[in-house]
Amino acid sequence: MKQSEAIKRLAEFDQRGRYVFSTQDMSKVFLEDTARGREATLKRLVKAGILERPSKGVYLxxxxxxxxxxxxxxIAKTLRRGEYSYISLESALSEYGVISQIPVGRLTVMTTGRKGEYKTPYGVIEFTHTKRRVSDILSTIKDRGRPLKVAAKFAALRDLKRVGRNTHLIDEEAVHDD
Known part of the structure; x- marks a missing residue:
């Protein structure tokens, strides 16, 4: 695919608010005849600075x-597409003011998918696996109009204790404030 045509296709998606894609999504963005042709296009666009590859399998x-x-x-949502993932642990507790530290450049996410840590140019994403049932997860997360939902305060605390994380930063007074 020509670079100008690729930019045009990407700009159309961007106008609709979509600018992060999985490798699989790219087969729908760039209608190449072969996987080899699509891979060559992606490689050329990354080299030209039109696409970024913040993590394996993700293009921006x-x-x-x-x-x-x-x-x-x-990026986190794209990495764990098809799994239930939500912001929890230190990231959520910091938003609620329950812990004093603010995780700068780090996002802690609970997921039904596999655990892992991904270093991207936009920050570090830490996925922690949960065995909780989907119905239990859905009853304890909040939609705040962001790409990922956020655990309720007590759910984030429970997650923190469940995975054996450090609890000495917890402000007990803030836990009980609403």
Missing amino acids: YALSKNKGLDTLEL
Whole structure:
């Protein structure tokens, strides 16, 4: 695919607010005849700075007008597509003011998928596996209009204790504030 045509296709997706893609998504963005042709196009676009590859299997339209605070969450969502994932542990507890430290450049995510840590140019994503039932997860997360839902305060605390994380930063007074 020609570079100008690729930019045009990516800009169309960007206008609809979509600028983070999985490798599989790229087969729908670039209608190449072969996987080899698509891989060559992706490689050329990354080299030209039109696409970024923040993590294996994830591409980001570098010229996007939508890049911002949600980019790291979108990358996380793309990495664990098809699994239930939500912000929890230190990231959620920091938002609630329950712990004093603010995890800068780090996102802690609970997922029904596999655990792992991904270092991206936008920050580090730490996935922690949960065996909780989907119905239990859905009853304890909140939709805040962001790409990933966020655990309720007590669910994030429970997750922190369940996975054996350090609890000495917890402000007990903030736990009981609403």
